[in-house]
Amino acid sequence: MNRCIARALAAPLLALACLAAQAQAVQPPEVAARSYLLMDVTANQILAGRDIDTPVEPASLTKLMTAYVVFDALRSKRIDLKQAMPVSERAWKMPGSRMFIDPKMKVPVEDLLKGMIVQSGNDATVALAEAVGGTVERFVELMNDQAKALGMKNTSYRNPEGLTAPGHTTTARDLSILASRLMQDFPEFVGYYATKKYRYEGTPAANDTNRNTLLFRDPTVDGLKTGHTDAAGYCLVATAKRDFPNLGSRRLISVVLGAASENARANESQKLLNWGYTAFEAVKLFDANQPVVTPEIWKGTQSQAKLGRHQPIVVAVPSGTAGKIRTEVLRPDPLVAPLTKGQSVGTLKVLAADQPLLEVPLVALEPVAQAGVLGRAWDALRLWIK
Secondary structure (H helix, E strand, O other): OHHHHHHHHOHHHHHHHHHHHHHHHOOOOOOOOOEEEEEEOOOOEEEEEEOOOOOEOOHHHHHHHHHHHHHHHHHOOOOOOOOEEEOOHHHHOOOOOOOOOOOOOEEEHHHHHHHHHOOOOHHHHHHHHHHHHOOHHHHHHHHHHHHHHHOOOOOEOOOOOOOOOOOOEEOHHHHHHHHHHHHHHOOOOHHHHHOOEOOOOOOOHHHOEOOOOHHHHOOOEEEEEEEEEOOOEEEEEEEEEEEEOOOEEEEEEEEEEEEOOHHHHHHHHHHHHHHHHHHEEEEEEEOOOOOOEOOEEEOEOOOEOOEEOOOOEEEEEEOOOHHHEEEEEEOOOOEEOOEOOOOEEEEEEEEEOOEEEEEEEEEEOOOEOEOOHHHHHHHHHHHHHO
16 A cells, blocks of 8 residues: 555656656657747646756746736736726836836726736736735735745746846746646636737827737637747747547647747747647546546445546647557555545556556545444454455
8 A cells, every 4th residue: 555655646756757758759849949848738748848947037928927916816806807007107117018008097907917918018017016016026026926836946036027137037847837827727817818919098009919929820829928038039938729529629838938039939839839739649538527446445435436537637649659558547455434525546647558658646536434433343344354
């Protein structure tokens, strides 16, 4: 039993090693960027990458975290989309890309969000930071706290807009975590990232176009964010969603950092997305809440436990290898009640051609209460005999 538990706890580390081996088996395209990463969000797998843990300047990709913190404030009703916010002198005087708002205006939160997301406005970003945090400095603390909570181990923020500052760094891996969690945690707000054109009334019409040119090239692309400074180069976190038979929607995220031009970051991102959809196929192994295994459980009010996931279990494998997949379940044996719903119980090990591919934690889909005194005593005797 101890060995089973130890292997289950080691699953996340083993999964990383398995994914690295898988990535080496399928040769990714050449990507002209300082670092890059391609993630299959549906399967929660990294398909390819280079220098994914190397610190880089994020430029305006910083605004993904700014948006995360603002979305959280909206959900908790600390602010409201229609709430008009003042524009401080600090926001008005921000250098770089702007929404072109000024202290004579009071701008609704929703327009500030569009100004930050579509126009990459540093002025809109600071106005939002002050609205949520009270001060920019306090808001940056919230950003760093959230980064830690999301497991972004190599990210440190110094401002909400992404202008170059000492110690303001992140990594391709951390950006993929942030982007996937942003879409997962706030589906009601991510539609803003597909907006092609926006400008606030009274501001220049020439400043109305989203800098993510993939939105205009590929109808399956629906986000997310561009970034550029002299130090960071041209950066893009892009995401696409395409439909497949027997699976439904499959979402990928590409992270391209330090490309040479606006056109290059778009081309390299498109190349990665297209490669990911063709070089790998996603296979749904189990539906959400479908039992993967129903082992016998002892000393409980039920005779069996249902182990699975509350989300579909999907694995991305090199195209043409789906028929070679097999699975194994690692779990404590004997399994003893009580179990709470969602309790981690074991691991589903996925193998392709007998090579480890992925390990997925399994949870109890339903609670199993502890049996009464007589029931526990009877099962204790049966276990002793067994």
